[in-house]
Amino acid sequence: MIRFENVSIAYDRKSKPALDDVSLDVQRGEFVFLVGSSGSGKSTLLRLVLREYKTPHGQIYVAGQNVATVPSWRVPKFRRGIGVVFQDFRLIQTKTVFANVAYAMAVLGKSRAAIRSEVPRVLELVGLADKGHRKPTELSGGEQQRVAIARAIVNQPGILLADEPTGNLDPTTSAGIMEILDKINQNGTTVVMATHDEDIVNSMRKRVIELRHGKVIRDEPAAQYTSMIPIVAPAAGQGAAVEPSVQDDAEPQTRRQRIVSAAQASGPDEESMPPRLVRRRDSLPVAAVAETETSMIEDLK
Numbered sequence: 481m482i483r484f485e486n487v488s489i490a491y492d493r494k495s496k497p498a499l500d501d502v503s504l505d506v507q508r509g510e511f512v513f514l515v516g517s518s519g520s521g522k523s524t525l526l527r528l529v530l531r532e533y534k535t536p537h538g539q540i541y542v543a544g545q546n547v548a549t550v551p552s553w554r555v556p557k558f559r560r561g562i563g564v565v566f567q568d569f570r571l572i573q574t575k576t577v578f579a580n581v582a583y584a585m586a587v588l589g590k591s592r593a594a595i596r597s598e599v600p601r602v603l604e605l606v607g608l609a610d611k612g613h614r615k616p617t618e619l620s621g622g623e624q625q626r627v628a629i630a631r632a633i634v635n636q637p638g639i640l641l642a643d644e645p646t647g648n649l650d651p652t653t654s655a656g657i658m659e660i661l662d663k664i665n666q667n668g669t670t671v672v673m674a675t676h677d678e679d680i681v682n683s684m685r686k687r688v689i690e691l692r693h694g695k696v697i698r699d700e701p702a703a704q705y706t707s708m709i710p711i712v713a714p715a716a717g718q719g720a721a722v723e724p725s726v727q728d729d730a731e732p733q734t735r736r737q738r739i740v741s742a743a744q745a746s747g748p749d750e751e752s753m754p755p756r757l758v759r760r761r762d763s764l765p766v767a768a769v770a771e772t773e774t775s776m777i778e779d780l781k
Contacts, residue, residue, distance in 0.1 A: 481639055481670045482506040482529055487538030488694075489524065498524040500694040502538070506672060508638070511665045513681050514674040515705055516691035522674035525691070526641050529672070530562060531555050543638055560588060563632030563669075567644040569624045571616040577603065577627050578612035584631045602630045606660050622653035629660055633669065640664060642673040646680060654680060681705040 484504050490497045499521045506512055514522040527533055528540055531547050540547040543561055550558050571580050581602060582595045590598075603609050606626040616624050625645060632640060642661065646654035658680055665671045675681065681688060681704060688703035689696060698707050 481508045481510075481543055482672065483539075483541040484525075484528075485539040485541075487528065487535050487540060489528070489533060489535045489537070497694045499528070499535075502691075502694070502696055504689060504696060504699065506670060508670055509665070509668055511662070511671045511684070511686040512673070513684070513686055513688045513705075514672065514691065515676070515681060515688055518676075520691040521694040522691055523643055524694075526643055526672065526674060529639070529641060530564065531558060560635060561638050563635070563637040563640040565625070565628050565632050565640065565642040565645045567647040569616070569621075569628045571624060571627055571631075573616050575615070576612065577608060577614050577616070577619070580616070580627055581630045581634050584634050588635060590635075598634055599630075602634045605633075605663070606630045607656075620653070622649055622656060625649065625653075625657055626660065629657070629664075633664055637669065639670045639672070642671065642675075644674055644676065646675065646677055651679065655683075658684065678705040 482505070484502050487499055487502045488497050489499050502521075502525070514525060516522055524533070528535060528547070529542055531542075531550055534548060542558075545558065547558075572583065575583065578599055581599045585595050585598065600609065600612070603612055606629055608623065608626050608630065611619065611623065616627065619627070629645075640661070645661070646657055649657065654677065661671055661673065662684070685702045685704070687701050688698065688705070690698035690707065700707070
């Protein structure tokens with residue numbers, strides 16, 4: 481459904497590339513998380529799929545179309561096959577929930593009969609069957625995001641792009657939103673979601689593509705937000721470190737056990753320590769760091 485071939489783009493000649501030689505494939509029906517720090521290129525990637533920008537280097541294919549060959553006057557039609565959900569909902573505050581969702585159908589020239597039939601079905605899918613007469617200001621943040629999702633899928637797009645859809649929501653509400661997105665994906669829609677929410681990614685265990693400084697540094701199926709702990713280089717005079725998973729006679733280690741092993745082997749070396757240990761260490765006074773590192777490792781056990 482989506483293919484990037486050696487795509488690079490910079491916003492101006494003086495800045496570093498927003499995306500740097502990115503190649504990836506998203507298959508029909510996949511659910512993919514885009515993760516990475518702010519400025520890593522996640523939103524740029526989604527905007528390129530929407531044809532908000534044209535890339536000067538590389539090729540992008542969406543639903544079989546070469547995006548570069550889509551003329552400007554055909555972009556609105558091209559986007560009909562793509563639903564988009566934003567972090568800030570972007571609802572029309574003066575219209576009811578029903579009218580907000582119906583508007584997405586009306587701009588495509590759908591008949592009143594089709595609107596009367598389809599909008600209630602989609603509102604029921606997102607759990608808002610009894611809220612069609614309400615205004616956005618009468619809804620909670622989670623309910624407003626459900627309206628935004630309903631609007632994005634009412635025209636049955638093949639692709640749904642979600643840019644931080646849970647960024648302004650509490651964990652419980654976020655979990656409900658993710659259940660809806662998962663249900664939409666199970667119905668056949670390809671979902672690509674940019675997020676910083678570690679708990680959501682870890683619980684869903686979908687494909688994860690990680691970006692850093694515009695480059696894809698990780699692409700793993702059924703993955704977690706944070707990649708596996710790398711092998712710790714052996715100290716001078718010691719034998720080579722052995723990856724636990726390749727020891728035929730040893731039981732596989734859990735992620736927690738790997739974190740403990742890496743922390744014990746690396747000591748205070750920040751590059752080798754897991755991010756959680758680094759954050760906890762950095763929050764302490766300098767004089768207390770050395771004294772507490774041992775207890776931090778013991779806590780993880």
